[in-house]
Amino acid sequence: MTDRIQKIVAELPDLADVTGVWAVADDRLAQGDADFVADLGIALAEAYGEDTGEMWQYKSVYGHLLRLLATTAGRQNVIQALRLVSPVRSGGTKLDRYTASLLAAGHPADDLAVAFTGKAAEELRACLVHELVLRDIVVTETPGIAEWATSPHWRDHPLGWLPLTLSDVEDHPSMPSYSAGGGSHPMPYGPGESRDTAIVASTGGPTARETTTEAAATAMAMAVANWVEESNGHIEARVFDFAEPLDARSVPSALPALGLECLNGTGSKTALSVSACAPTRVWQLLYSAASTGGAYSSGAQGAYGRLAAWQSLAGLSCTPDGASFREVEARVEECSWHVFDADTHWFHRVAWDIGVAGVAPDHRRLAVLAATDTD
Structure with a gap:
């Protein structure tokens, strides 16, 4: 020395x-x-x-x-x-x-x-x-x-x-x-990110039965877990089964009827914005959330952020446990995807807000992930 x-x-x-x-x-x-x-x-x-x-x-x-x-x-x-x-x-x-x-x-x-x-x-x-x-x-x-x-x-x-x-x-x-x-990194999420192509939903959508399990909720939340574990965030991850097929046009009316905490208060005065999107958009949101972290978390960086994003997608697409990457990828591409946004008290609306919904290929299962964090 x-x-x-x-x-x-x-x-x-x-x-x-x-x-x-x-x-x-x-x-x-x-x-x-x-x-x-x-x-x-x-x-x-x-x-x-x-x-x-x-x-x-x-x-x-x-x-x-x-x-x-x-x-x-x-x-x-x-x-x-x-x-x-x-x-x-x-x-x-x-x-x-x-x-x-x-x-x-x-x-x-x-x-x-x-x-x-x-x-x-x-x-x-x-x-x-x-x-x-x-x-x-x-x-x-x-x-x-x-x-x-x-x-x-x-x-x-x-x-x-x-x-x-x-x-x-x-x-x-x-x-x-x-x-x-x-260092610096892009932030592809936040308040109002989907409103440019939004559908303003009304209440009174199709009814559903909640089928969330602890394992499913954990899997869906993998990409945003660091927002809670290391920062001030909170997460809602839930799964619902429908008796009748759910098409893309029904998702905006289905979401506010599910009793989601993140959408509590939506209605005539508080609009819910929902946009159909490609799975690429959802992956980007999840990857950024996992890799860069929330308000006070540093994130998992790129490699493990990539893994966490796919783990969340596997959960949101209801892919069976133990599936290979290619099986998850194929399932994700078969699902229909939406992002949503609402000016409710649940979302902090600072810089870290995510709302994602995935409809299974049979159109009878809807998985929802919402996350928010604040400094």
Whole structure:
């Protein structure tokens, strides 16, 4: 450890402003000294990483060092970013997911092949494969990555259920962008997002019998679970069976007749807006909710966000448990889909609001997922 690094480590807890430390790292990397940046991060992690508590200085500096290496072009920076995170296991899976997202956004696939040799964590590799898939990289044809991605040894991993190419339903997902200073991502949901093509529904729709089970509700809510577990959100996930077939034109009148908490109060004064949509639209909503998180949750990042979105779609399409990805995909494409929006007290109407309804292929089952969060 150099004297400069020792001094930074010793003084860090007393700093009221860490931008000076950021600047030191920026300057050293600009001079081509990626090793210094990684060495500093490793030294900080050894000193403060296991029990940071409320030590914001460590969190801020370590995050900046990781983003700096992961978003600056050059294979050597990839190598040093991987070295930086390899001894830091207190961050666990979350750190692996975040690092994979950063690297996939900041470097070409050829440079990322180094992650599949040496001591990189298997979890980071699994996440990195699907972060690249989400960016439409053909990992099965990328030297250095293809052999690992297609090997059978990780097929029992949760992410092994997903295909190594994007499906038609996924189309081209919106991905986050990063810099050393932070990141940003699109938000395809929120109050009023469906009103441009909305049907204003009236009450008095067809009657139904609720058939929600705990397992079904859990499956449908997978994509938005982090809104509740790590933030201030709440969720309503319910399933209803109809005695008579339910066509697309009946959904706007069926929804307010179901006794949904999220739609309590809709009627003559509070309109319910419902729009038919393609399954791609629903997947995008669920993927963004899962990958980027809610008001105070950081989300699961791309790889696990992709998995959670499909788990929710499997639940909303009432696909039997244990189905393969292709079976879920086929079922999703056979369903008819709607998004809805209502100015009720249940929805916080800040920035994080989702209303999705899926009608099964036999038109006798309707699954509903609503979620909202606030800061």
